[in-house]
Amino acid sequence: MSVKIKQVSKLLIGDGIVFLLWCWFLLCLPSRLFVSPTSYVVEASNGALLNAAIASDGQWRFPAADSIPGKFAKCIIAFEDKRFYKHPGVDILAMARAMRQNYRAKGIVSGGSTLTMQTIRLSRRQDRTVAQKLLEILLAIRLEVRSSKQEILRLYAANAPFGSNVVGLEAAAWRYFGRSPQSLSWGEMATLAVLPNSPGLVHPGRNITRLITKRNNLLDQLAKLKIIDQATANLSKLEPVPGKPRPLPQNAPHLLNRFKTERASLKIPTTRIRSTLDEALQLKINSLLKRYNNRYRANDIDNIAALVLNVKNGTVMAYAGNIYQPENAALESHVDMIKAPRSPGSTLKPLLYASMLNDGLILPKTLIPDIPTQIGNYSPQNYDLGYDGAIAADRALSRSLNIPAVRLLQTYKYPRFYDQLKKLGFSTLNQPADHYGLSLILGGSEVTMWDLAKTYMGMARSLNHYNEYKGYYNPHDYDAPGYVQQKNIEKLEENELQRNSLLDNGSIWNTFNAMEELMRPGDEGLWEQFSSAQRLAWKTGTSFGFRDAWAIGLTPDYVVCVWVGNADGEGRPGLTGIDVAAPVLFDIFRQLPKGKWFETPKNKLKQLSICRQSGFKASEYCPDRVTELVPFAGEKTVVCPYHKVIHLDQSKTFRVTDQCISPANMVHQPWFILPPAMEYYYKIKHSDYKPLPPFRNGCGDTGNNYVMDMIYPKNNAAIYIPLEFDGKRGKVVFTATHKNADAQIYWHIDDEYVATTAHTHQLSLSPAPGKHTLTLVDNQGERFVQQFTILDREKH
Structure with missing residues (x-):
């Protein structure tokens, strides 16, 4: 009985050992064979290499490709492992041959390792001992059980050494030949196939004779195996071998750096992406920006960036964050200006215009005051330092006038606009609304090119979708553009659509139409040159101090945004959106296909x-x-406040009242009447404007229909009078207007008479610091009273 127990015990122990050995065999390979860091790689939408960065361990090592070229597979198998497809990871015949050769040579002259064994050795990097060799054999067999032959070849090709700091076939192809592996010739591929055998000895640029000999022998072997014919082999032998390694393409360096920082949030497991960038367009824009940069650097303007978005797909087509010139550190070309917060200048004005249309505060052509304006200590000025008196809202937008924009924001309320910008996705408004105030509409905040282009793309996408969604809105229209290709794009479910959006399609359509009419002094020829090519909604912007020049344009298909300036914030004369950014914008649009204009959203x-x-x-x-x-x-919106009925005599020459004429004898006529301050400038530019007729003698003005008004300063203004160069206090130019061009105005400050003016009502005064009362009295006895304060020191 005891003998049987011992036999059973031995069997159980033996089975247990076998079981443990089987478990070890199954678990001996890690799930991920290679864990070395890989290079970050950005490919264009067609698979072409745009950019790559060296791996963190200093090696050029690309992530493993999904497949390898057939030429390389044939070359490496012919050179290293002729029976690769027949053995289970270990080639007994090759090992026997190697042992015989080593015995005869009394040293190691042949290893007999298969490609599978070499792949295992590359993953382990252990000393080459007999014990390690036996372990490699076991691990190679395990790898063959787990992986297909193609997968093993792919692992080998991605991790084999190719000399210097080049690891993997793809990196080697680019470093030595400047092309992808798929485009290499038989001679070039044979050159690469012989390198992993002795990468430390055979290096392109050194030992050229031995490299050529090995390559030629391989080509002859390929001909012998009938893989290629001898003529092809002989021609391939004439090809030169590479010299020193070549630099890799650097056509989208800023997008590559963006991918590095955003890879975790994008949840991309590999360091390689197939981007949405159009290779041809990216290269054209890089060249175009370089040409403009060479021109602008004569004025010490060093940096320029451009972003092109595909509206229909919501993707990035071109990403040029700067002119990449790493050899000149002073230019700060490494700074990605697409991500950099900068003052937007006037580029937010269309968003205010659209928001006010959306909320029923204005109509597209509502007249907006354009007169000297002071709001507290804030006095905005137009680009041309002139005034129109009153101007249509769409025309004010197309001419980018600052004063009407500030007055619109004053009506809309800057906290409300601040919240609207936040909802639209502007991520750089880090201060409370009061920090920006009314300057928010003139570039008083900071935005990024990414956020700006994303918002305009969202508006264009929303307008494109108006008919597709039957009046509903896609909540994802304002999502950030994607720059990584997605194989499976989720389809929007019908229940995700919304009845309302941040901006309705009618307001967007009116806004884009206003932007299409954009015209600035001096750019008439530029616009006429472009207008025949394509309809385009566009806007320029210039920040305070000429630090940032912007141009953004869009069609139903594309959004293009351009920034020009200095990364360090230095301003330069002539650095304006219309002068330096708009020409770049137009040139980029010339590279894009022409298309139709937006359809009219009649249902909105x-x-x-x-x-x-x-x-x-x-x-x-x-x-x-x-x-x-x-x-x-x-x-x-309110009805027209500027048309009123006036009462005239029978000759329609004079105004009358019932004090001097019977109502039955009056002519009642509607009349376009602007307030005096607006009329003062409006009639200069509108010769057809008809001022109110004077009252007939004996008829008084009972309604004071805007007889007098102050143009500057406005009521309750706070004014600081700086000292002149001689140390004396300067003066303030007070300006008033009167309906009657022949009227005289008597000026009083704090009830003390100061002076009398006629025709042109201006006075240069220097009141003492403190609060004052200004009283104007005309020769008809009409009075106008307001307050102002002279500051003792400038407020900040």
Whole structure:
């Protein structure tokens, strides 16, 4: 009995050992064979290499490709492992031959390792001993059980040494031949196939004779195996072998760096991406920006960036964060200006215009005051330092006038606009709304090119989708553009659509139409040159101090954003959006296919009777009306405040009242009447403007219809008078206007008479610090009173 127990015990122990050995065999290989860091690689949408960065361990090592070229597979198998497809990881015949050769040579002259064994050795990097060789044999067999022959070849090709700091076939092809492995010839591929055999000895640029001999022998072997014919082998032998390693393409360095920082959030497991960038377009834009940069550097303007988005797909087509010149550190070309927060200048004005249309605060052509303006200590100025008196909102946008924009924001309220920008996805508004105030609309904040282009792309996508979604809105239209190709794009479910959006399609359509009319002094020829090529909504911007020049344009298919300036924030004369950024914008659009303009979103617009002169909703007193397509919210706007009925005598020469004439004998006529300050400048640029007729003798003005007004300073203004160079206090130019061009105005400060003016009502005064009361009295006895304060020191 005891003997049987012992036999059973021995069997159990033997089975247990076998089981443990089998478990070890199954688990001896890690799930991931190679853990070395790999290079970051960015490919274009067509698979072409745009950029690569050396791995963190100083090696050029690309992530393993999905497949390897057939030429390399044939070359490496012919050179290293002729029976690769027949053995289970170990070639007994090759090992026997190697042992015989080593015995005869009394040293190691042949290893007999298969490609599978070499792959195991590359992953382990252990000393070459007999014990390690036996372990490699076991691990190679295990690898063959786990992986297909193609997978083993792929692992080998990605991790084999190719001399110097080049690891893997793909990195070697680019470093030695400047092309992808798929495009190499038989001679070039044979050269690479012989390198892993002795990478420390055979290095391109050294030992050329031995390299050529090995390559030629391999070519003859390929011919012998009937893989290629002898003529091809002989021609391939004439090809030169590479010299020193070549630099890899650096055509999208800033996108590569962006991918490095965002890889974790994108949840991409590999360091290689197939991007959405169009290779041809990226190269054209790189060349175009370099050409403009060479021109602008004569004015010490060192940096330029451009971003092109595909509206239909919501993807990035070209990403040039700067002119890449790493050899000149002073240019700071490493800074990605697409991500850098900068002052947006006037590029936010269309967003305010669209928001006010959306909320029913204005109509597309509503007249906006354009007169000298002071709000607290803030006095905005137009680019041309002039005034229109009153200007249509769309025209103010197309001319990028600052004063109307500030007055619109004053109506809309800057905290409300601040919240709107946050909702639209502007990520750099890090201060509270009060920090920016009304300057928010003139570039008083910071934005990134990425956020700016993303917002305009969202507007264009929303307008493109108006018909597709039957009046509903896609909540993902304003999502950030993607730069990584996605194989499976999730389809939007119908229940995800929304009834409302941040901006309705009618407001967006009106805004883009206004932007299409963009015109600035001096750019007429530029616009005419472009307008025949393609319809384009565009906007320029210039930051305070000429530090940032912007141009952004869009069509239903593309959004292009351009920034020009200095990365360190230094301003330069002439650094304006219209002068340096707009020409680049137009040149980029010339590289893009032409398309149709936006369709009119009729289901988001309504026809409204508009007063032609004022742009407001027509009142009963507006004689000249037009019908326009406006957003539904336009119905909420006020009726025209500038058309009133006046009473004239029978000759229509004088105004009259019932004090001097019977109402039955009056002619009642509607009249376009602007407030005096607006009229003062408006009539200079509008010769057809008709001032109010004077009152007939004996008839008084009972309504004071804006007889007098102050142009500067406005009521309750706080004014600082700086010292002149001689140390004396300067003066303030007070400006008033009067309906009657022949009227005289008597000026009083704190009830003390100062002076009398006629025709042109301006006075240079230097009141003492403190609060004062200004009183104007005309020769008809009409009075105008307001307050102002002279500051003792400048407020900050």
